[in-house]
Amino acid sequence: MAGKVDCEKLCPLWPCEDPSEFKGVWVVAEADENGIHEASLQMLTPARKIAEKLGSDVTGVLVGYNVKQYADEMIKYGADRVIVVDDPAFEMYAPDVYGDAVVQLAKKYKPEVILVAATMRGREMAPYIANTLRTGITADCTDFDVDEKTKDVLLIRPPFGAIMLAYIKTPLRRPQIGTARPNVFPLPPRDDSRTGEIVEEKVEPRKPRVRLVKRQIIPRSEVPIEKAEVIVSGGKGVGGPEGFKLLEELAKLLGGVVAGSRKAVDAGWIPHEKQVGQTGKSVKPILYIAVGISGAAQHMFGVREAGVVAAINIDPEAPIFKQADYGVVADYREVIPAMIELLKKAREKGSLEEVLAATKQT
Ligand SMILES: Cc1cc2nc3c(=O)[nH]c(=O)nc-3n(C[C@H](O)[C@H](O)[C@H](O)COP(=O)(O)OP(=O)(O)OC[C@H]3O[C@@H](n4cnc5c(N)ncnc54)[C@H](O)[C@@H]3O)c2cc1C
Numbered sequence: 001m002a003g004k005v006d007c008e009k010l011c012p013l014w015p016c017e018d019p020s021e022f023k024g025v026w027v028v029a030e031a032d033e034n035g036i037h038e039a040s041l042q043m044l045t046p047a048r049k050i051a052e053k054l055g056s057d058v059t060g061v062l063v064g065y066n067v068k069q070y071a072d073e074m075i076k077y078g079a080d081r082v083i084v085v086d087d088p089a090f091e092m093y094a095p096d097v098y099g100d101a102v103v104q105l106a107k108k109y110k111p112e113v114i115l116v117a118a119t120m121r122g123r124e125m126a127p128y129i130a131n132t133l134r135t136g137i138t139a140d141c142t143d144f145d146v147d148e149k150t151k152d153v154l155l156i157r158p159p160f161g162a163i164m165l166a167y168i169k170t171p172l173r174r175p176q177i178g179t180a181r182p183n184v185f186p187l188p189p190r191d192d193s194r195t196g197e198i199v200e201e202k203v204e205p206r207k208p209r210v211r212l213v214k215r216q217i218i219p220r221s222e223v224p225i226e227k228a229e230v231i232v233s234g235g236k237g238v239g240g241p242e243g244f245k246l247l248e249e250l251a252k253l254l255g256g257v258v259a260g261s262r263k264a265v266d267a268g269w270i271p272h273e274k275q276v277g278q279t280g281k282s283v284k285p286i287l288y289i290a291v292g293i294s295g296a297a298q299h300m301f302g303v304r305e306a307g308v309v310a311a312i313n314i315d316p317e318a319p320i321f322k323q324a325d326y327g328v329v330a331d332y333r334e335v336i337p338a339m340i341e342l343l344k345k346a347r348e349k350g351s352l353e354e355v356l357a358a359t360k361q362t
Pocket of ligand 1: 234235236237238260261262263264275276277278279280281291292293294295296297298299312313314315318330331332333
């Protein structure tokens with residue numbers, strides 16, 4: 001571990017720290033009136049791995065109003081202790097207000113590692129925490145490990161191309177902060193017999209720099225792609241919004257939702273919240289149907305946890321066929337309407353097998 005001299009060379013304006021004073025792995029969780037975010041519970045999986053390698057323990061951190069009720073949930077999923085700041089002053093979320101509460105706790109308890117799920121809030125809050133604590137942050141990690149010699153945490157993520165992996169360290173500063181996107185790590189097994197300590201804390205809420213003008217809850221008509229069991233995903237090959245209407249029809253018949261590649265998002269055919277991949281979302285459906293998607297590494301990164309991947313592509317050389325479980329080399333404008341027709345008939349008859357048998361006979 002680097003000493004005081006190295007630290008001063010790094011930045012004379014930042015006070016030197018003694019890394020040996022920092023202990024424990026934190027998961028800063030997100031909770032509101034809808035409960036604790038599943039992505040925060042997923043972060044307990046890498047937290048436990050790091051803690052075991054460091055011979056340390058795992059602490060959950062909950063900041064908000066009416067959030068104490070979720071502390072036990074974090075313990076059941078693997079936290080040894082949960083620090084809770086439950087205060088009406090935190091009823092409205094603001095990144096600097098919540099982030100500052102975590103900063104105050106971190107200054108008091110000195111955790112060695114802080115992990116945050118890269119949800120919308122996590123993406124705002126984690127850099128605020130890192131910057132205020134004058135430490136490093138690695139966003140969108142796909143794995144974490146510990147350097148056996150130095151005991152620094154290795155924050156692992158694909159650099160821009162996703163072809164190799166970068167192993168990033170924060171050797172001179174503490175805490176070491178990393179985020180990971182939802183669904184990159186599995187939910188740890190829930191153990192109802194686990195018990196742990198719940199520590200109630202008070203912090204001084206800072207004045208928010210944003211003012212709430214209006215709060216509007218936008219009703220979701222369908223499940224978000226990260227929770228969908230069936231996804232029909234379209235790429236550049238779909239050719240336009242009209243094509244996406246076909247995909248939508250198929251997705252509905254299969255009880256699923258539509259998603260897309262970055263090129264489809266960039267073309268404005270589908271909103272960004274439905275983008276799958278390295279700069280989109282990671283999904284874990286039972287069935288992923290990729291339509292007019294070439295299968296670039298950055299796209300396939302988001303499909304790692306999918307059960308069955310089926311590809312429809314006009315080009316037999318498309319890289320997606322190397323990774324898909326099933327492939328159809330054809331124009332999707334022929335395949336998808338045929339699938340829709342089959343499924344509609346199956347609905348009428350109540351059996352897909354019967355319709356397929358009749359189709360074979362004709
Ligand atoms: C840092 C970085 C991050 C990125 N993050 C993401 C990300 O999160 N998600 C993502 O998706 N991409 C991402 N990309 C972009 C990625 O590299 C690819 O450019 C993108 O995934 C390609 O999208 P596509 O497959 O829709 O289009 P294309 O690569 O253009 O493929 C279109 C496919 O459609 C097929 N096709 C054409 N017409 C038909 C038809 N009628 N029927 C059937 N098939 C047809 C073609 O044969 C072709 O294979 C990222 C890139 C970088 C550099």
